Amino acid sequence: MRVYCAADYYHASRVAANIISAQVIMKPDCVLGLATGSTPIGTYEQLIRWYEKGDLDFSQVHSINLDEYRGLSPENGQSYRYFMNTHLFDKINIDKKNTFVPNGLEPDPEKACRDYEEVIHAHGGVDLQILGLGHNGHIGFNEPGSAFEKETHCVKLSETTRQANARFFASMEEVPTEAYTMGIKSIMQAKKIVVIVSGESKNEIVKKAFHGPITPEVPASVLQLHNDVILVGDEAALAGFVQ
Numbered sequence: 001m002r003v004y005c006a007a008d009y010y011h012a013s014r015v016a017a018n019i020i021s022a023q024v025i026m027k028p029d030c031v032l033g034l035a036t037g038s039t040p041i042g043t044y045e046q047l048i049r050w051y052e053k054g055d056l057d058f059s060q061v062h063s064i065n066l067d068e069y070r071g072l073s074p075e076n077g078q079s080y081r082y083f084m085n086t087h088l089f090d091k092i093n094i095d096k097k098n099t100f101v102p103n104g105l106e107p108d109p110e111k112a113c114r115d116y117e118e119v120i121h122a123h124g125g126v127d128l129q130i131l132g133l134g135h136n137g138h139i140g141f142n143e144p145g146s147a148f149e150k151e152t153h154c155v156k157l158s159e160t161t162r163q164a165n166a167r168f169f170a171s172m173e174e175v176p177t178e179a180y181t182m183g184i185k186s187i188m189q190a191k192k193i194v195v196i197v198s199g200e201s202k203n204e205i206v207k208k209a210f211h212g213p214i215t216p217e218v219p220a221s222v223l224q225l226h227n228d229v230i231l232v233g234d235e236a237a238l239a240g241f242v243q
């Protein structure tokens, strides 16, 4: 694993955006695995700036997002499809037809997940997967205890994750209880993975995930077994973390 420690969030976002840019330049029709959450927003902003300068072309890029709340429509302001449109897709020249997010409105979880795995396989897998890291070590919506061998599946969200995400909803009751998420197995099949972490609140879990035992209790710890992982963070998140 390679580790890039940047001074602050802005610079960590630039490093992550640089890695994505390199991927897009080297393989213009690549498949990017994308994440939502607060952490990648700065990375997406940087990609938009470089696109606006004419330095990046997303016209042939395909993207496959990690997860979506079950029951939320793409128009719902809290859906991950809406997040991706507003934070990235609407601001670059990616063809929306080439952007994939699990279908939150598919009522049959098995069909929703099977369809999504088909999308991933039809695209030949993900070239570069972007990940954030949950405070409990989750990646995607794979909560502690998730089996490493799972592909896309429907999960019941833990109370801590619902509480962490409640800041985006008007009330706790509105926070969905389930989500469709790429599984650990699907994530691990990406050819390259970039994990972005920022802020002191992630410091403990970064150490646990990348220096602790590999265990389903810390889902991100499985990344220690991937042969091409880059950890990008700011000093607050990576303090005391030595490679």
Ligand code: F6R
Binding pocket: 034, 035, 036, 037, 038, 039, 040, 066, 067, 131, 132, 133, 134, 135, 138, 139, 140, 141
């Ligand atoms: C987002 C996702 C989540 C987040 C994680 C960290 O698509 O799957 O695993 O990456 O919850 O979220 P932030 O970045 O808000 O701390």
